Amino acid sequence: MVKKTVKDLDLKGKKVLVRADFNIPMKDGKITNDNRIQAALPTLEYILEQNGKVIVFSHLGRVKTEEDKEGLSLRPVAERLSELLNKKVTFVSETRGEKLESAVNELNDGEIMMFENTRFEDVDGKKESKNDPELGKYWASLGDVFVNDAFGTAHRAHASNVGIASNIESAAGFLVEKEINFIGGAVDQPERPFVAILGGAKVSDKIGVIENLLTKADKVLVGGGMTYTFYKAQGKYIGNSLVEEDKIDLAKELLEKAGDKLILPVDSVVSSEFNNDAPTDVVGQNIPEGKMGLDIGPKTIELFEKELKGAKTVVWNGPMGVFEMSNFAKGTAAVCEILANLDDAITIIGGGDSATAAQQLGFEEDFSHISTGGGASLEYLEGKELPGIAAISDK
Known part of the structure; x- marks a missing residue:
């Protein structure tokens, strides 16, 4: 494989942005199938073992209006991820701003946080889905390295994959590596x-x-x-x-x-x-x-x-x-x-x-x-x- 994988990165003490694919089925705010969360665990656990600071994020559903946001928060996913990792996952209900930046900067080595549904950025002009360069650059600025482990969105050029990877060193997570192989x-x-x-x-x-x-x-x-x-x-x-x-x-x-x-x-x-x-x-x-x-x-x-x-x-x-x-x-x-x-x-x-x-x-x-x-x-x-x-x- 000619692409870098997560094992090629120096992760200790680094802020590691991880694009996961947590676009999972939900009903009345409850997860009905957590397969995709389970599939992301090997990559997340490896980064945590290497004492990286994990900032994980994903899209969920389609969001075009403020009303669409209802029922599409990633908070239940963060809670389920916390159970599966047997570790606290700090959740920040923002996609940008001071609150998010502070949470990232307060992370210690071997800790993990998640921020809100990247598609919430689509409400005002499809910034995520249309790979808005300013948004990709902003998200990239939150981390030191980027790991893409969301194969389900690899056929789309979005701010949360291509946008970030265009601005900082990036690598494939174990799931994406497996798909390529x-x-x-x-x-x-x-x-x-x-x-x-x-x-x-x-x-x-x-x-x-x-x-x-x-x-x-x-x-x-x-x-x-x-x-x-x-x-x-x-x-x-x-x-x-x-x-x-x-x-x-x-x-x-x-x-x-x-x-x-x-x-x-x-x-x-x-x-x-x-x-x-x-x-x-x-x-x-x-x-x-x-x-x-x-x-x-x-x-x-x-x-x-x-x-x-x-x-x-x-x-x-x-x-x-x-x-x-x-x-x-x-x-x-x-x-x-x-x-x-x-x-x-x-x-x-x-x-x-x-x-x-x-x-x-x-x-x-x-x-x-x-x-x-x-x-x-x-x-x-x-x-x-x-x-x-x-x-x-x-x-």
Whole structure:
């Protein structure tokens, strides 16, 4: 890895700014899932062990007006972080000003504080989201070094990542380092055979990923709703299945370009209604009138298992069906299980719904890596440069 990591920094006695990704689900001011806080612990604990003074911050939700701020304070996150670290986390309910500066200056070695939601700066002119240079410079002035451990925002140039990194020495935290090593490594230097599995509803969401992976992977397996746009491009009947009419020509081009590298489902679980209680049937590649494809079928599961046998690197992004409904989650669960049981393979989930599926289905521990960034991991799989990572100091 050519970027500096937290281990390359001299941290003792330094004020260490840490951009974390604490954009977590909350309901009525209560945290409903603390996975992202847990994921940040190794980096924070390492800096504290090195006697750094930690100033941690994050965004939470979208903030455009003063009213939006309600329910989006990071105070509950600071309280949960304090419990997990078993250490006091001082919380400052400001994003700039004398109160914040005093709290930073009063920190002792090995102590930690957190300041308020960086998106609160968006109320007056989107200063955070538009990478306002003055704001980035101000936040940078609060610390001696900067550690970016928020992969989930790495595809965006914000004041709290690119803005700060442009002004002081910076490094990747352990979480960002892991993402670069796993996803970057899989795409740029995969151990072969390299198989990519792409699901989800729309071809349009995955165009760049499909195009990039067709040049890198040995096979690309396609599932989910986008199957039916490819089917229609092949002249098959799709009934009432999801289709992007404006992407049919593109699907034809991708099929021509891919040759036998792109593997489509050979059967589908169909129903006449988008409803978990509606009767289901399994059909081949032509969907009957009045029916819609909602999951891959058993023969496709067998086909995918065969294609994945012996794979050494697998990247998966997007569910195989409407996994939120149990009747249409079997394909996604089967892919999870196949990957969990692959011998000697590096298995990576590129964030988003497939990560949620793996967690809900209990396969989280069976993967080499589950990305913490949905949009960021997708853009990384496309081969795009991520501004948040590009801005980190080189070794």
